[in-house]
Amino acid sequence: MFGERAVELVRGLHRAADGHLPPFSEDGIRQVLEEMKALYEQNQADVYDRLLRIRALRWEYGSVLPNDLRFHMSAEEMEWFNQYKKSLATYMRSLGGEEGLDLTQDMKPPKSLYIEVRCLKDHGEFEIEDGTTVLLKKNSQHFLPRWKCEQLIRQGVLEHVLS
Amino acid sequence: MEQLDHMESNLKRAKHGDLKVSIHRMEIERIRYVLSSYLRCRLAKIEKFFPHILEKEKSRAEGEPSILSPEEFAFAKEYMANTETYLKNMALKHMPPNLQKVDLLRLVPKPNLDAFVFLRVQERQENILVEPETDEQREYVIDLEEGSQHLIRYKTIAPLVASGAVQLI
Numbered sequence: 541m542f543g544e545r546a547v548e549l550v551r552g553l554h555r556a557a558d559g560h561l562p563p564f565s566e567d568g569i570r571q572v573l574e575e576m577k578a579l580y581e582q583n584q585a586d587v588y589d590r591l592l593r594i595r596a597l598r599w600e601y602g603s604v605l606p607n608d609l610r611f612h613m614s615a616e617e618m619e620w621f622n623q624y625k626k627s628l629a630t631y632m633r634s635l636g637g638e639e640g641l642d643l644t645q646d647m648k649p650p651k652s653l654y655i656e657v658r659c660l661k662d663h664g665e666f667e668i669e670d671g672t673t674v675l676l677k678k679n680s681q682h683f684l685p686r687w688k689c690e691q692l693i694r695q696g697v698l699e700h701v702l703s
Numbered sequence: 704m705e706q707l708d709h710m711e712s713n714l715k716r717a718k719h720g721d722l723k724v725s726i727h728r729m730e731i732e733r734i735r736y737v738l739s740s741y742l743r744c745r746l747a748k749i750e751k752f753f754p755h756i757l758e759k760e761k762s763r764a765e766g767e768p769s770i771l772s773p774e775e776f777a778f779a780k781e782y783m784a785n786t787e788t789y790l791k792n793m794a795l796k797h798m799p800p801n802l803q804k805v806d807l808l809r810l811v812p813k814p815n816l817d818a819f820v821f822l823r824v825q826e827r828q829e830n831i832l833v834e835p836e837t838d839e840q841r842e843y844v845i846d847l848e849e850g851s852q853h854l855i856r857y858k859t860i861a862p863l864v865a866s867g868a869v870q871l872i
Contacts, residue, residue, distance in 0.1 A: 581810075584790065584794075584810055585810065587790065587793055588786075588790070588810055588811070591786065591789065595750065616789055616792050616793060616796075617789070619789070620785055620786070620788075620789040623781070623785040624782070624785060627778055627781040627782060627785065628778075630777075630778070630781075631746070631774055631775070631777070631778040634774040635742065635774070637707065637708045638708070641735075641738065641739065641742070643739050643742055643743050643746065645735075645739065646732070646735050646736045646739040646740075647739075647743075648736075649733075649736050650729065650732040650733055650736055653725060653728055653729055653732075686732075687732060
């Protein structure tokens with residue numbers, strides 16, 4: 541049980557008559573410090589694991605996280621996320637061409653040019669290639685260029701209809 | 704990337720509804736997908752092994768080429784600084800100061816160089832030293848014939864991958 545040894549040492553000190561100094565337990569101290577070290581390392585690993593999940597959120601949800609997820613993060617984690625976003629954006633912009641290459645797009649091999657999508661929530665107007673606009677109203681269905689829809693599908697605004 | 708841009712600007716000029724447009728679009732998407740996948744994979748590896756990769760960069764000899772592009776290197780350094788700052792803040796906030804400082808090289812798992820990989824030989828190699836698997840075995844040498852395929856521990860042939868003498872498959 542964690543902390544047992546430490547409690548033992550403290551109890552020993554308490555039990556001793558006022559002012560009397562019990563023998564210094566080098567073993568005891570060493571064991572406690574080792575336990576502290578193990579706990580610390582486990583905690584570090586857990587904390588780091590959370591960071592890896594937060595990093596995955598950027599790739600899953602995009603640069604703006606849904607509110608309920610945000611409340612699950614500490615201020616420091618949020619700061620890490622913001623820095624990560626910036627770093628990633630800088631890197632992607634450097635990838636040649638005029639605006640760089642958005643690596644968070646094109647996550648799946650292209651199967652067809654256009655796909656059938658259903659709108660899950662009202663999203664307002666959406667402009668496509670040739671300049672025409674489409675009104676994304678809840679439950680409306682559209683036949684749109686796949687690459688334009690990718691991000692909206694990931695955000696849960698559109699749903700790919702597979703018939 | 705330049706090819707992608709060139710194709711995109713061609714498309715903008717082409718007539719709307721032209722069949723060529725669709726085919727070119729498809730091609731652009733395929734190229735973009737392959738390129739993105741490759742760069743994504745590199746980035747994921749950099750993030751996964753960042754302290755070990757940066758350590759390797761630090762100890763790189765003068766003439767040796769870097770395994771990272773300058774932009775990737777900048778990204779890796781930023782990622783390291785960001786993660787270090789975060790872990791230090793967490794440690795300071797919650798832990799008594801007598802505990803060890805953050806050791807990223809220990810915290811982040813190293814890449815497993817002992818893993819088995821498939822390879823195809825591009826240039827004939829002679830006298831490759833193979834480590835024994837068990838205590839009863841001894842180390843031995845093999846020759847790698849051009850065009851042959853093998854399943855071998857990455858560590859054994861790592862320099863050959865770097866030189867292009869073998870190709871991982």
